[in-house]
Amino acid sequence: MADAVFARVAIVGAGLIGSSIARAARDYGAARQVAVLDASPQVMDRVRELGIADETSGEAPQALKGADLIIICTPVGVCGAVAETLAPHLEPGAILSDVGSVKGAVVAQVAPHVPEGVHFIPAHPLAGTEYSGPDAGFASLFQNRWCILTPGEDADPRAVARLDDFWTRLGAKVEAMSADHHDKVLALTSHLPHLIAYNIVGTADDFGEQTRSEVIKFSASGFRDFTRIAASDPTMWRDIFLGNREAVLEMLGRFNEDLSVLQRMIRRGDGEGLFAFFTRTRAIRRSIIAQGQDTAAPDFGRRKSD
Amino acid sequence: MADAVFARVAIVGAGLIGSSIARAARDYGAARQVAVLDASPQVMDRVRELGIADETSGEAPQALKGADLIIICTPVGVCGAVAETLAPHLEPGAILSDVGSVKGAVVAQVAPHVPEGVHFIPAHPLAGTEYSGPDAGFASLFQNRWCILTPGEDADPRAVARLDDFWTRLGAKVEAMSADHHDKVLALTSHLPHLIAYNIVGTADDFGEQTRSEVIKFSASGFRDFTRIAASDPTMWRDIFLGNREAVLEMLGRFNEDLSVLQRMIRRGDGEGLFAFFTRTRAIRRSIIAQGQDTAAPDFGRRKSD
Ligand SMILES: NC(=O)c1ccc[n+]([C@@H]2O[C@H](COP(=O)([O-])OP(=O)(O)OC[C@H]3O[C@@H](n4cnc5c(N)ncnc54)[C@H](OP(=O)(O)O)[C@@H]3O)[C@@H](O)[C@H]2O)c1
Ligand SMILES: NC(=O)c1ccc[n+]([C@@H]2O[C@H](COP(=O)([O-])OP(=O)(O)OC[C@H]3O[C@@H](n4cnc5c(N)ncnc54)[C@H](OP(=O)(O)O)[C@@H]3O)[C@@H](O)[C@H]2O)c1
Numbered sequence: 001m002a003d004a005v006f007a008r009v010a011i012v013g014a015g016l017i018g019s020s021i022a023r024a025a026r027d028y029g030a031a032r033q034v035a036v037l038d039a040s041p042q043v044m045d046r047v048r049e050l051g052i053a054d055e056t057s058g059e060a061p062q063a064l065k066g067a068d069l070i071i072i073c074t075p076v077g078v079c080g081a082v083a084e085t086l087a088p089h090l091e092p093g094a095i096l097s098d099v100g101s102v103k104g105a106v107v108a109q110v111a112p113h114v115p116e117g118v119h120f121i122p123a124h125p126l127a128g129t130e131y132s133g134p135d136a137g138f139a140s141l142f143q144n145r146w147c148i149l150t151p152g153e154d155a156d157p158r159a160v161a162r163l164d165d166f167w168t169r170l171g172a173k174v175e176a177m178s179a180d181h182h183d184k185v186l187a188l189t190s191h192l193p194h195l196i197a198y199n200i201v202g203t204a205d206d207f208g209e210q211t212r213s214e215v216i217k218f219s220a221s222g223f224r225d226f227t228r229i230a231a232s233d234p235t236m237w238r239d240i241f242l243g244n245r246e247a248v249l250e251m252l253g254r255f256n257e258d259l260s261v262l263q264r265m266i267r268r269g270d271g272e273g274l275f276a277f278f279t280r281t282r283a284i285r286r287s288i289i290a291q292g293q294d295t296a297a298p299d300f301g302r303r304k305s306d
Numbered sequence: 307m308a309d310a311v312f313a314r315v316a317i318v319g320a321g322l323i324g325s326s327i328a329r330a331a332r333d334y335g336a337a338r339q340v341a342v343l344d345a346s347p348q349v350m351d352r353v354r355e356l357g358i359a360d361e362t363s364g365e366a367p368q369a370l371k372g373a374d375l376i377i378i379c380t381p382v383g384v385c386g387a388v389a390e391t392l393a394p395h396l397e398p399g400a401i402l403s404d405v406g407s408v409k410g411a412v413v414a415q416v417a418p419h420v421p422e423g424v425h426f427i428p429a430h431p432l433a434g435t436e437y438s439g440p441d442a443g444f445a446s447l448f449q450n451r452w453c454i455l456t457p458g459e460d461a462d463p464r465a466v467a468r469l470d471d472f473w474t475r476l477g478a479k480v481e482a483m484s485a486d487h488h489d490k491v492l493a494l495t496s497h498l499p500h501l502i503a504y505n506i507v508g509t510a511d512d513f514g515e516q517t518r519s520e521v522i523k524f525s526a527s528g529f530r531d532f533t534r535i536a537a538s539d540p541t542m543w544r545d546i547f548l549g550n551r552e553a554v555l556e557m558l559g560r561f562n563e564d565l566s567v568l569q570r571m572i573r574r575g576d577g578e579g580l581f582a583f584f585t586r587t588r589a590i591r592r593s594i595i596a597q598g599q600d601t602a603a604p605d606f607g608r609r610k611s612d
Contacts (some may be wrong), residue, residue, distance in 0.1 A: 174455065193528035195568060218452060228605075234588070
C-alpha cells in the first residue's frame with residue numbers, strides 16, 4: 001500500500017459520516033492513526049466496542065495530539081461551537097476540515113476560531129444513507145462518490161492537495177468549487193428534493209388514520225421512494241435548511257412556478273403540454289445512468305431484496 | 307399445480323404490464339392458453355420472438371375466440387376505443403378487465419361498450435417499473451404486490467371471485483374498493499409523487515447547460531431518486547393526469563398548502579418547527595418497512611449494483 005497521506009486523523013463526531021471516515025482511513029491506509037472524539041459517552045463506548053479507532057479517550061487534548069488532519073463530522077449547527085473547543089489543541093500546520101452538507105454557513109461559523117498556522121479547508125462528501133450513528137457507517141461509503149472541497153481563495157495549495165489525496169485514497173472523486181457555488185448546486189440536487197419529500201410525506205400524515213394506513217399499504221406505487229428520503233436525520237436537515245436558507249428559497253420559488261404551470265395543464269386538460277413535459281425529463285435520467293450516478297436496474301434493483 | 311383459473315386469457319396491449327401478465331399466467335398456470343393482441347405490428351413480432359403467448363395472429367376474432375378473461379393493458383386514454391373494437395368478439399359469460407392506473411375514467415370509457423352477458427370488472431395491479439414495452443415485462447412482477455379490483459355495485463360476485471383467484475395465482479394480494487376511492491388513494495400514493503418528481507426534474511432542466519450538467523454529476527445527493535420516477539412513460543402519465551384530474555388537483559392543493567408552511571419556517575429560521583416536521587415523517591417510513599412494502603436496506607440496497 002502507498003504511504004499514508006496523514007500521520008493522524010482526528011474525527012470529531014462519530015456518526016454515519018465520521019465513523020465511515022474512521023473505518024475507511026484505516027482500511028485504505030489514508031492515515032497511520034485514527035483518533036475519534038464524540039460529545040456523547042454512549043457514542044464513544046460504541047466506537048470502542050466497534051474497534052474502529054486507535055485513540056478513543058474522548059478527550060480533546062489526547063485526541064488532537066499529533067493530528068495533522070482534523071475533520072468535524074457533527075451536525076452543521078454545532079460546527080462553530082465545536083471549532084471553538086478544538087482551537088486550543090490544534091497544532092500549527094494541521095489541516096482542519098469538515099463534512100457539512102452546507103458550506104457557506106460552516107465557513108461563517110468555523111473560520112473565526114481557526115488559529116493562525118492551521119489550514120481550514122471545508123469539504124462535503126456526497127455520500128450517505130438515510131441512517132445515522134456509528135453503527136450505520138461503513139468503509140466503502142465514499143467509493144466512487146464525489147467529495148467537494150471549498151477552499152478559500154487564500155488557501156495553501158499544498159494543504160488542498162493533501163486533503164484531495166486523502167479523499168481520493170478513500171475512493172472519492174474530488175472536485176473544488178467556491179462555498180457559494182456549492183450551496184447553490186446542492187440546493188437543487190439535494191436540499192430541495194429532501195424538502196419536497198418531507199413535505200409530501202407530511203401531507204399524507206395529515207390525513208386521518210384510515211387514509212394514512214392505506215397510504216402505507218399502497219405506498220409501493222411511488223410514494224415509498226419519498227419516504228426513504230424523508231426518513232433522514234431531522235437534526236441534520238434542520239441545520240441544512242437553516243444554513244442554506246437563501247439558495248433553498250430561491251430554488252423553491254422556481255419549483256413552485258413550474259408546478260403551477262403543470263397544475264394549469266392538468267386543470268385545462270392540456271394533454272399535449274403534459275406529454276411534452278413528461279418526455280423532456282427522461283433525458284436527464286439517461287445522462288445520470290450514463291455517468292454512473294445511479295443504477296439502470298428497474299426500481300433501483302431493490303426487487304432482489306423484496 | 308392447481309387447475310388453471312381461466313381456459314384462455316386474452317391480453318390486449320403487450321407492454322410492460324400486458325407482457326408480464328402473459329408470462330405470469332403461463333408460468334404460474336393461471337390460464338390454460340394465453341392470446342396476445344397489440345395494435346403495433348412490431349410489438350406483435352416481438353411477442354412472437356419472445357414466445358410468451360399461444361395465440362399471436364394479431365387479429366381480434368382469433369385472439370378472443372374462447373377467451374373467458376380479456377384484459378385491456380393499453381394506455382388508459384385508448385381503453386374506450388379498444389373496448390369498442392373488442393366488443394363484437396366478446397363471448398357471453400366472459401370477464402372483461404383492465405389494468406389502468408386510474409379507474410373512474412376507465413369505467414366511464416369502457417362500460418358503454420360492454421355487451422350484455424359480459425362481466426366488466428376493472429383492476430389495477432400496483433406493480434411496475436420505470437420501463438415499458440414487451441421486453442421490460444417479467445413473470446414475477448406481481449409477486450407480493452397489491453392488485454385492486456373495483457367492481458361495480460351490481461357485479462356478479464362469482465366473476466369477481468374468479469378474477470381475484472387469477473391475480474392471487476399471479477402472486478398478488480387482492481383488495482376490492484370503489485373506483486372513486488381507488489382514484490383518491492392513488493392520487494396521493496402515486497399520482498402526486500410522480501407529478502412532483504416530474505416537476506423537480508423539469509425545474510433542473512430549465513437551468514442552463516452548465517447547471518444541468520452539474521445537477522447530473524452531483525445527482526446522487528437526492529435528486530437521482532426523483533429522476534427514476536420522472537423517467538416513466540409519458541403517454542401513460544399524460545393519460546393518468548387527464549383521467550384523475552379532480553383527485554390530483556385536490557391533493558396538489560393540500561401539498562401546496564403544506565409546502566408554504568415549510569417555506570415560511572425556513573424564511574423565519576424556525577428550527578424547532580422544522581425539527582418537529584422532519585421527525586414526524588420518519589414514522590411513516592418505519593410502517594412501510596414493517597409492512598414489507600419496501601426494503602430497509604440503506605439507499606434501497608442499490609449500492610450492490612453501483
Ligand atoms: N448523512 C448524510 O447523508 C450526510 C452526507 C454528507 C454529509 N453529511 C454531513 O455530515 C455531518 C454528520 O452527519 P451524520 O449523518 O454522520 O450524522 P450523525 O450520524 O447523526 O452523527 C453526528 C455525530 O456527531 C455527534 N455530535 C453532536 N454534537 C457534537 C458535539 N458538539 N461534539 C462532538 N460530537 C457531536 C453526535 O452525537 P449524538 O448522537 O450524541 O448527537 C453524532 O455521533 C453533518 O454535518 C451532515 O450535514 C451527512
Ligand atoms: N407501468 C406501470 O408501472 C404500470 C403499473 C400499473 C398499471 N399500469 C397501467 O398499465 C397500462 C399499460 O402500461 P404499460 O406500462 O404496460 O405500458 P406500455 O409498456 O407502453 O404498453 C402499452 C402497450 O399497449 C399498446 N397499445 C397502444 N394502443 C393500443 C391499442 N389501441 N390497441 C392495442 N394495443 C395498444 C402499445 O403499443 P405501442 O407500443 O405501439 O404504443 C404497447 O405495446 C396503462 O393503462 C397503465 O396505466 C402501468
